[in-house]
Structure formats: C-alpha cells, structure tokens
Amino acid sequence: MNRVSRRSSRLVVIALLVLTSLVLSVVPAMSQDAHPLAGQSIEMSILGIGGWLPSSLGAQMANDLFVGYAQENYGYNVSFTFTESPFESLFQRAAASLQTGSDEFNIIISDSQWLGALATPGWIVDIDGLIENGLPDLGIDPQPSLDLELFSDVARTTYQVFPDGSDEIWGLPQEGDVQVLFVRTDIVNNPDEMAAFEAANGFAIPSTFEEWEVLTMDQFELIAGFFTRPDQDLYGVAMQHSIVYDFYSMQLYPFMWSLGGQAWDPATRTMVGVLDTPVNAEAMEWNRRMLNYTPPGALSMGIGENVDAFTQGKVATSIQWAAVGLSMVTDENRDVVAIVPPPQFVREDGTTSRVYSMGGQPWVLNAFNPADKMRVAVDFLNWWYLPETQLEFAIRGGNPTVAATLNDPTFDDINPWNRAYKYMLQNDRAQDFWHEPNYAEMLALQQEAFTAFAAGEYNDALSVLNFVACEQQQILFDNGRTEVAPPDECEDAEPQ
Amino acid sequence: MAQADLSSPARLQQAAVPAMTPLRRFLMRFNRLFDDARLLPVLLIAPVLIFFIVWNVIPTLWMIGLSFYRYQISIPDSLAFLGIDNYTDIIRDRAMWQGLSRTFIWVFFGVGIQTLLGMVLGFLFWGSKSMPGRRLALTLLFTPMIVTPVAAGLFFRLIYEPTFGILNWFTQSFFGQEVLLLQNPEVAFWAVLFVDIWMWTPFMILITLAALASVPKAEMEAAEIDRLSWFDRIRYIILPHGKYILMLGILLRTIDSFKTLDLVYLMAVPGSTTKLIAILLRESAFEALNVGWSSALAIILLLTAIAFTSIYLYILNLNSKAKAKEVAT
Incomplete structure (x- = not known):
C-alpha cells in the first residue's frame, strides 16, 4: 500500500512538473500571440539630428537590435527609417510636419529646449499620461516601466519636463550630454612645458582628474594663454562662439551660472532684472576675453570646427560636449587625450562653483501616430530603457542617463569621457535653460546680440x-507666457 | 413579327458610319472648340491661368488674409483678428528698418557692381570672338551662376575659414598676414556680398552678350567705316539698341537680390551685420512660427518688389515713348 501510495505521489509530482514545464513553455508563446501586432509588418520613421552621432546611434540600434527583439518577443516585423535634419532646422522640419497632423515621423529626437514648443500645440504625447493611464483610445495600457529612475534630477528637468519647474513629463532621455574639458596631454603635460609654466605662474599644470577638478577658470585662463602661440599655429582652447543655433549661448551660460548669475526666473518667467545683471555682464566680458586664446575665426566655431581644431592638434584644450567624445578621441590621439571636468569659477564671496550647460536630447512621440505605430513606439521605448540596451548604447559611444546604468561599476571605464560625463551630470554642476514655446525666437534674438558683442559690434x-x-520679456508677455510686462525703461533699451 | 429591311439604301448608309460612342462625341465637340477663333486663346492660356490662380493668386490672397490676424502655430488658440496691427508693428519695428536698409545697400552695391563688371567682361568677350578656347572660357565663367547658393555659401565659408581655410593659408604663407573676414563686423557684409557678386556677375555677362547680339551688324559696320570711337559706338549704337535687354537683366537681378536668403544664412556671420530683410522674415516665419506677422512682412516686401518693377517698367516705357516720338518726327 505504501509502495503504491509512494508511486502514485511520484507520478503526481512528475505530472505536476510536466504540466508546469508545459505551462512555462506555452506562456511566452501565448504572450507573443497576445501582442496585437503579431504577424504584422510595421515601418517606423525616426527624425533626428543630422550629423549627430548619438541620434544616428539611436536609429542604428533600433534597426540592429530592436528589430530582432520585436520579432522574438512580440512577433511583428518592424523596420526603421532615419531622417536627419541639422540642429538649427530640426524643429522646423518637425513642426512643418506635425502642424498638419502628419505621422510622417513617429518618433522624434528633439532638442531639450523644444519640449515646450512641441508640447504646447499638442503635437507630442504626454508621457505622464502614458505612464499613468496609457493611451486608451489606441488600446495602449499604462506604461509604469517608462517612469524612469534617472541618474540625477537635472537629467529629468532637462529631458523630460515642461513647463520649467513643473512635474509634467513630455520626453524621455535619448542621449545625456554635458560639457567637459578635453586635454591634449602630449602638449599640456609635456615636462618641459609644465616646468616652464610653473616657473612663470607659480602653480603646476594639473595632470590628473582630481587636479583638474580643482582648477579654477582664472588658472585655466593662464594655462590657455601660455599655450596660445600663433607663430606655432597652437592655441590654448577651442570653444564655440558661433551664431549658429545655440552654440554661443551654450558656452556663455556656464560663465554666468558659475559666477552666480541666472538666465531667467522660471517661476515668474522674468527676464528683466535677472539676465541683465552686473554679474552676467562680467561673465560676458570674460567669455569674450577667452577669444584671445582660441584659434583665429573662433567666432565661426561650432561643434564641428571645435572637433577639427582639437583633433588636428591646433589647440591644447577644448571645452566640448561629451557626446562628441567618439569624434574627439581618435585612433591617433587616443593615448594623449584626457577628459576631465571643465574649470570651476571663484565667485565674489570666495566660494567656488561649476555650473555648465546641459546638452543632450529627449525622445518624443508624435501624438498623431496611428495605433499600430504608437504601440511599436512604446515597445521601442520600453526596450530602449532595458539595462542591457542602455549598456549597449554606452558601449557604442552613447551617453545613457538611467541611474542603474551609470551606477554600474563598469560604466566609468567604457569610454574615456564617462567619468567626466558622470561627474558633470549632477544637479549643482549642470543646468538647462528655458523650454518655452517661443524658444526659437528668444534664442535667435540673443544669439545675434551676444555674437555681435563678441565680434565687437557692441561693447557694453x-x-x-x-x-x-527686454525683448525676451516682451515675447513672453505677448504670448501670454508671463504676467510680467517689460518695464517702461525697456522702450529705450538699445545695445551699445 | 415584321422583319426590318436591312438591305434598304438608308439602312446601308447608316451602317457605313461608325457608331458614335459618348467618348467620341465628347472628343468631337472638344475639337470643335479649337475651331472657334475667340475661344482658342482662352483655351490655350487656361492651363497656365489655372496654375497661376491655384499656386499664386490663392496663396497670396490667403497670405493677405493671414496678415490681419495674430496666428502663431506653436501657440494653440492664438488666432485672433488684429486689423492692421501687424503692419503698424512692423513699421515701428527697428529690426525691420535695419534689415531693410541693409538690404537696399546689398541690392544697390551688389547689382551695381555685377552690372558694371558684367558689361565690361561681356564687351571683352564680344570683342574676342576669334580667341582660342573662348567657348570653354565662357562655359567656365558661367559656372558660379549654376552653383546653388547653399553650395556657394558653404564653399566660401570654408575658403574664408581662418584656421583651416585656403584664403588665410595663402595670405599667411605669402604675406604673413591673417585675414578675418566673416568674424570682423566691419568687413563681413562686404565679404558675403563678394560671394553674391561672384555668383551673379556671369548672369550680367550673359545679358550683356544678349544685348550686344541685338545690335544690327550694319550699324556697327557703318560705325567702323565712319571711324567712330568705341565710346561713341557704345553711346550711339550699342546702348540705344541693347539697353532694354540690359534693363531687363538689372530688373531681374534687383528682384532676386532683394530676396537673398540662403547665401547669407549659410555664411553664419556673427551679430547682425548681414541680417537682410529675408533673414528676418525667415526667423519670424520658420523659427518663431509667427504666421500672421510674417505674412504682413511678406506683403510689405511683395509691394516693395512690385514698386521696383514698376519703376523699371516706367523707365522702359519712357524710353519707348521717346523712341516712338523720335521716329514720328
């Protein structure tokens, strides 16, 4: 009897095991069948920034990796086309299409400052809504997995939030980016040069990450001046003073913010009295003075020219975006390039501060996507933030922003700029500026005025x-974005 | 049931004429329209007229309508009737006047230099008909005109580039002198205008050659027999015959130059020294997406261009009237 009972209980266990394995093997197949797009072929379109590696990496990974992932896990075929548009015309390209309610571009790699301009007319999907409620009209469930834990709050406010200061989310980070200092160690850390510099200036040129970390901008200016030797076709630093897009502003703001100035008051959207302060004026003067240490024609220098000057050995250092690390670090210079935090500033009260500009771009979803394309876009984003995808993105040269990836012990060593990137991607070290719907108008205005000052057209x-x-305040006020009207004195405001 | 007499002559005659299908009937009627001498010109011009109405008249009317509204694409519910507020705002706008004055200087010097250079080079080519390789030289000379402004802008931006550009390499190698063109607000405008002149002088050469070809050979031979000086030949024979074509060339260049955008935009000069009126319009329309204000500015520019054209046409008319009067007396 006991034997029979033992045998029957063994049989029951075996049967249960078989049943469990059967269930386990059927569940994925069921979930694959359950995907509403299983068996279909979908063509997706991504609009991104032309000639910008992080953008093309996103599209490339979509085709290289997501296509197989979708086939395996969801059972549908998908292909991605990638349309490129330069920084300065990406928004116009997107706006012209979105304004007509078109789904020409299903996923857009926008610049962070465009969030307001894209969200206000209702052209992009409210990510908050997607996370909490899904898109019921399109049959898409809530997506709590897209509620990301980012490395720092500045990444959230930069790539996700509009209006500034709110908690509303409209984008998801595609590429994180910050400004870092690229150093040619073969030039700067040459023992003879270091000795000569120390003898002349009384302090040593930094040679480690930690030493660069404590370097002040005053000291950096001395280093840049020391290596500015036009007769040898060598200059101290490459920056970006070009009028194109936001190049000049992005290099000027770090001087303002680090010295204690602000671009605006986001709470009241006030410009007058916030931007036009003596401390910001000092920052502008200082920023213009840096032109003494840059190659000739630095007023036309944008990202590409900066890369050229650095890789051709025409400059000793370069303040540049971490995102172009792959272009800055070539096979030829790999062993002689150090990537460190950019210099900190000493404020009037003696404290030090280092607040540089945030770069990088968010993904945004076209609100006019039909149900099938919206579903694929959501699947794609969920895949994009899988740990293994984020790690692969970093290995290919991208800059993820998800906390888990950046906190991975291997992250710092993946790329030579990763340590500096992570160091700068902190709340008190990097900052973005207005995500307003009138961003383009406000930006063009200041780019023109600031570069005119840099070129010597104005000197005050x-x-x-x-x-x-005054002009920006008027734009915000005219468009109902602020209740603060420009003061009467603004009528006489004129650059001199 | 009575059988029809299929062999009757009337029936046979009917059978010889092919059956008239509706399509055939329509085509015959349509063909007949072309026989009407009054209708024919209307029919011939109709496709162009329809194209013109659909693509020119309707958009222009639409634009005129929008110019009275506040309408910014990126601001929802921004559509509001403003009357002439956009126009008064533009007239009070300092940037608009600055842009317009820069544009007038651009047109005046640009078209002026292109015309003078074009005429001189055109005369030289006209007088060197037996020069070996003339045809090749002409073809090469016209190349800049064929290059798109975008390509020309990028091309010259690289040439002018002080760190990597060939111009600076040349001046530094041979004269030890660094040249900053686009970065210097005092010369940037002229450096960009030079590119425009480089591009469009060939057009004025072409126009000059066309004008010279319109001069009757007999009159030139007579002038040669009479040993008229070249100055007199130009004054009394060439200019009276060729000035209409030249004027047309100048008119076309003026209108085109007034609209210059791509070249200047591509050169990316710091500050506002090259901010022509078309750049302002582009910023307002495609960056600020301010459709109402941009439409009003576009209408003002359209009226300015029409004013240019009218002045030229008036001068041309004056000349033809004077000529007709001369012939009559």
Missing part, C-alpha cells in the same frame, strides 16, 4: 543683456 555688455532681457 550690460546694455546688450538689458536689450535681450
């Missing part, structure tokens, strides 16, 4: 700042 920094602040 405070008057230039006052003019820009």
Whole structure:
C-alpha cells in the first residue's frame, strides 16, 4: 500500500512538473500571440539630428537590435527609417510636419529646449499620461516601466519636463550630454612645458582628474594663454562662439551660472532684472576675453570646427560636449587625450562653483501616430530603457542617463569621457535653460546680440543683456507666457 | 413579327458610319472648340491661368488674409483678428528698418557692381570672338551662376575659414598676414556680398552678350567705316539698341537680390551685420512660427518688389515713348 501510495505521489509530482514545464513553455508563446501586432509588418520613421552621432546611434540600434527583439518577443516585423535634419532646422522640419497632423515621423529626437514648443500645440504625447493611464483610445495600457529612475534630477528637468519647474513629463532621455574639458596631454603635460609654466605662474599644470577638478577658470585662463602661440599655429582652447543655433549661448551660460548669475526666473518667467545683471555682464566680458586664446575665426566655431581644431592638434584644450567624445578621441590621439571636468569659477564671496550647460536630447512621440505605430513606439521605448540596451548604447559611444546604468561599476571605464560625463551630470554642476514655446525666437534674438558683442559690434555688455532681457520679456508677455510686462525703461533699451 | 429591311439604301448608309460612342462625341465637340477663333486663346492660356490662380493668386490672397490676424502655430488658440496691427508693428519695428536698409545697400552695391563688371567682361568677350578656347572660357565663367547658393555659401565659408581655410593659408604663407573676414563686423557684409557678386556677375555677362547680339551688324559696320570711337559706338549704337535687354537683366537681378536668403544664412556671420530683410522674415516665419506677422512682412516686401518693377517698367516705357516720338518726327 505504501509502495503504491509512494508511486502514485511520484507520478503526481512528475505530472505536476510536466504540466508546469508545459505551462512555462506555452506562456511566452501565448504572450507573443497576445501582442496585437503579431504577424504584422510595421515601418517606423525616426527624425533626428543630422550629423549627430548619438541620434544616428539611436536609429542604428533600433534597426540592429530592436528589430530582432520585436520579432522574438512580440512577433511583428518592424523596420526603421532615419531622417536627419541639422540642429538649427530640426524643429522646423518637425513642426512643418506635425502642424498638419502628419505621422510622417513617429518618433522624434528633439532638442531639450523644444519640449515646450512641441508640447504646447499638442503635437507630442504626454508621457505622464502614458505612464499613468496609457493611451486608451489606441488600446495602449499604462506604461509604469517608462517612469524612469534617472541618474540625477537635472537629467529629468532637462529631458523630460515642461513647463520649467513643473512635474509634467513630455520626453524621455535619448542621449545625456554635458560639457567637459578635453586635454591634449602630449602638449599640456609635456615636462618641459609644465616646468616652464610653473616657473612663470607659480602653480603646476594639473595632470590628473582630481587636479583638474580643482582648477579654477582664472588658472585655466593662464594655462590657455601660455599655450596660445600663433607663430606655432597652437592655441590654448577651442570653444564655440558661433551664431549658429545655440552654440554661443551654450558656452556663455556656464560663465554666468558659475559666477552666480541666472538666465531667467522660471517661476515668474522674468527676464528683466535677472539676465541683465552686473554679474552676467562680467561673465560676458570674460567669455569674450577667452577669444584671445582660441584659434583665429573662433567666432565661426561650432561643434564641428571645435572637433577639427582639437583633433588636428591646433589647440591644447577644448571645452566640448561629451557626446562628441567618439569624434574627439581618435585612433591617433587616443593615448594623449584626457577628459576631465571643465574649470570651476571663484565667485565674489570666495566660494567656488561649476555650473555648465546641459546638452543632450529627449525622445518624443508624435501624438498623431496611428495605433499600430504608437504601440511599436512604446515597445521601442520600453526596450530602449532595458539595462542591457542602455549598456549597449554606452558601449557604442552613447551617453545613457538611467541611474542603474551609470551606477554600474563598469560604466566609468567604457569610454574615456564617462567619468567626466558622470561627474558633470549632477544637479549643482549642470543646468538647462528655458523650454518655452517661443524658444526659437528668444534664442535667435540673443544669439545675434551676444555674437555681435563678441565680434565687437557692441561693447557694453550690460546694455546688450538689458536689450535681450527686454525683448525676451516682451515675447513672453505677448504670448501670454508671463504676467510680467517689460518695464517702461525697456522702450529705450538699445545695445551699445 | 415584321422583319426590318436591312438591305434598304438608308439602312446601308447608316451602317457605313461608325457608331458614335459618348467618348467620341465628347472628343468631337472638344475639337470643335479649337475651331472657334475667340475661344482658342482662352483655351490655350487656361492651363497656365489655372496654375497661376491655384499656386499664386490663392496663396497670396490667403497670405493677405493671414496678415490681419495674430496666428502663431506653436501657440494653440492664438488666432485672433488684429486689423492692421501687424503692419503698424512692423513699421515701428527697428529690426525691420535695419534689415531693410541693409538690404537696399546689398541690392544697390551688389547689382551695381555685377552690372558694371558684367558689361565690361561681356564687351571683352564680344570683342574676342576669334580667341582660342573662348567657348570653354565662357562655359567656365558661367559656372558660379549654376552653383546653388547653399553650395556657394558653404564653399566660401570654408575658403574664408581662418584656421583651416585656403584664403588665410595663402595670405599667411605669402604675406604673413591673417585675414578675418566673416568674424570682423566691419568687413563681413562686404565679404558675403563678394560671394553674391561672384555668383551673379556671369548672369550680367550673359545679358550683356544678349544685348550686344541685338545690335544690327550694319550699324556697327557703318560705325567702323565712319571711324567712330568705341565710346561713341557704345553711346550711339550699342546702348540705344541693347539697353532694354540690359534693363531687363538689372530688373531681374534687383528682384532676386532683394530676396537673398540662403547665401547669407549659410555664411553664419556673427551679430547682425548681414541680417537682410529675408533673414528676418525667415526667423519670424520658420523659427518663431509667427504666421500672421510674417505674412504682413511678406506683403510689405511683395509691394516693395512690385514698386521696383514698376519703376523699371516706367523707365522702359519712357524710353519707348521717346523712341516712338523720335521716329514720328
């Protein structure tokens, strides 16, 4: 009897095991069948920034990796086309299409400052809504997995939030980016040069990450000046003073913010009295003074020219975006390039501060996507934030922002700029500026005025700042974005 | 049931004429329209007229309508009737006047230099008909005109580039002198205008050659027999015959130059020294997406261009009237 009972209980266990394995093998197949797009072929379109590696990496990974993932896990075929548009015309390209309610571009790699301009007319999907409620009209469930834990709050406010200061989310980070300092160690850390510099200036040129970390901008200016030797076709630093898109502003703001100035008051959207301050004027003067250490024609220098100057050995250092690390670090210079935090500034009260500009771009979803394309876009984003995808993105040269990836012990060593990137992607070290719907208008205005000052067309920094602040205040006020009207003095504001 | 007499002559005659299908009937009627001498010109011009109405008249009317509204694409519910507020705002706008004055300087010097250079080079080519390789030289000379402004802008931006550009390499190698063109607000405008002149002088050469070809050979031979000086030949024979074509060339260049955008945009000069009116319009329309204000500015520019054209046509008419009067007396 006991034997029979033992045998029957063994049989029951075996049967249960078989049943369990059967269930386990059927569940994935069921879930594959359950995907509403299983068996279909979908063509997706991504609009991204032309000539910008992180953008093309996103599209490339979509075709290289997501296509297989979707086939395996969801059972549908998908292909991605990638349309490129330069920084300065990406928004116009997107706006022209979205304004007509078109789904020409299903996923857009926008610049962070465009969030307001894309969200206000209802052209992109409210990610908050997608996370909490899904898109019921399109049969898409809530997506709590897209509620990301990012490495720092500055990444959230930069790539996700509009209006500034709110908690509303409209984008998801595609590429994180910050400004870092690229150093040619073969030039800067040459023992003879270091000795000569120390003898002349009384302090040593930094040679480690930690030493660069404590370097001040005053000291950096001395280093840049030391290596500015036009007769040898060598200059101290490459920056970006070009009028194109936001290049000049992005290099000027770190001077303002680090010295204690602000671009605006996001709570009241006030410009006048915030932007046009003596401390910001001092920052502008300082930023212009840096032109003494840059290659000739630095006023036309954008990202590409900066890369060229650095890789051709025409500059000793370069303040550049971490996102172009792959272009800055070539096979030829790999062993002689150090990537460190950019210099900190000493404020009037003696404290030090280092607040540089945030770069990088968010993914945004076209609100006019039909149900099938929206579903694929959501699947794609869920895949994009899988740990293994984020790690692969970093290995290919991208800059993830998800906390888990950046906190991975291997992350710092994946790329030579990763340590500096992570160091700068902190709340008190990097900052973005207005995500307003009138971003383009406000930006064009200040790019023109600031570069005119840099070129010597105007020479009174405070008057230039006052003019820009007044005009921007007027734009915000005219468009109902602020209740603060430009003061009467603005009528006489004129750059000098 | 009575059988029809299929062999009757009337029936046979009917059978010889092919059956008239509706399509055939329509085509015959349509063909007949072309026989009407009054209708024919209307029919011939109709496709162009329809194209013109659909693509020119309707958009222009639409634009005129929008110019009275506040309408910014990126701001929802921004559509509101403003009357002439956009126009008064533009007239009060300092940037608009600055842009317009820069544009007038651009047109005046640009078209002026292109015309003078074009005429001189055109005369030289006209007088060197037996020069070996003339045809090849002409073809090469016209190349800049064929290059798109975008390509020309990028091309010259690289040439002018002080760190990597060939111009600076040349001046530094041979004269030890660094040249900053686009970065210097005092010369940037002229450096960009030079590119426009480089591009469009060939057009004025072409126009000059066309004008010279319109001069009757007999009159030139007579002038040669009479040993008229070249100055007199130009004054009394060439200019009276060729000035209409030249004027047309200048008119076309003026209108085109007034609209210059791509070249200047591509050169990316710091500050506002090259901010022509078309750049302002582009910023307003495609960056700020301010459709109402941009439409009003576009209408003002359209009226300015029409004013240019009218002045030229008036001068041309004056000349033809004077000529007709001369012939009559």
